[in-house]
Amino acid sequence: MTKKIPLKQTAYHVIKEKIITCEYKPSSFLNEEFLSEELGMSRTPIRDALGRLEQERLVSILPKKGFFVSAITKEEIEMVFEGRLLLEPYFVEKYAHELTSKEIDNMEKIVDIYEKAIESEDSEAYYGLDNDFHQCIISKCSNHYLVSTYTALYNQDRRLRILVSKTVKQRLTETIIEKRAIIKCLRQGDVHGAAEEMREHIVKSKISMFTLI
Numbered sequence: 001m002t003k004k005i006p007l008k009q010t011a012y013h014v015i016k017e018k019i020i021t022c023e024y025k026p027s028s029f030l031n032e033e034f035l036s037e038e039l040g041m042s043r044t045p046i047r048d049a050l051g052r053l054e055q056e057r058l059v060s061i062l063p064k065k066g067f068f069v070s071a072i073t074k075e076e077i078e079m080v081f082e083g084r085l086l087l088e089p090y091f092v093e094k095y096a097h098e099l100t101s102k103e104i105d106n107m108e109k110i111v112d113i114y115e116k117a118i119e120s121e122d123s124e125a126y127y128g129l130d131n132d133f134h135q136c137i138i139s140k141c142s143n144h145y146l147v148s149t150y151t152a153l154y155n156q157d158r159r160l161r162i163l164v165s166k167t168v169k170q171r172l173t174e175t176i177i178e179k180r181a182i183i184k185c186l187r188q189g190d191v192h193g194a195a196e197e198m199r200e201h202i203v204k205s206k207i208s209m210f211t212l213i
Helices: 007-020 032-039 043-055 074-098 101-119 123-138 144-164 169-187 191-212
Strands: 059-062 066-069
Touching (some): 007 032, 007 043, 007 144, 032 043, 101 123, 123 144, 144 191
């Protein structure tokens, strides 16, 4: 028998995805009555979901006004990239040695498919594949506090890229080269080199982001 998913969990995932994909635009008002009708449930699970998303900084609560999709500001972008620069190179240095040759092969396959998605301008696919690439390393981390922090950062990062979007093709093509450079270092057992390539990849992404906003 299939276990029934709680309504508040369903509401959380649906609203979160609509925020991240910018269907619900930054700074827009989240009308509880509208959400209740759209999702076909009462306001109670909706409020629970919005409260959880507020903790993840995807939703803001304004006194006497209600729930709003969190705004995207230059300060917010700076914080997201600062967090990524601290965490992702660390993940590489700390956990990349646990990757098997088969897992590194899989990372290369992901980049190959990612490249084809960019060529065909399939934005939904390449954003998902980008996440898959990074998760190959993140999944090795057993520290759930760090993983939780990274996930919150990545959700915001994904929202930023979709908003400015669909990131210019030249930049997307550059990320292929950068990802392959990371893989090359991993194959050679050069963890420090891979971490440095990851750091450079994030810095370039940050520069690109600020030229687009």
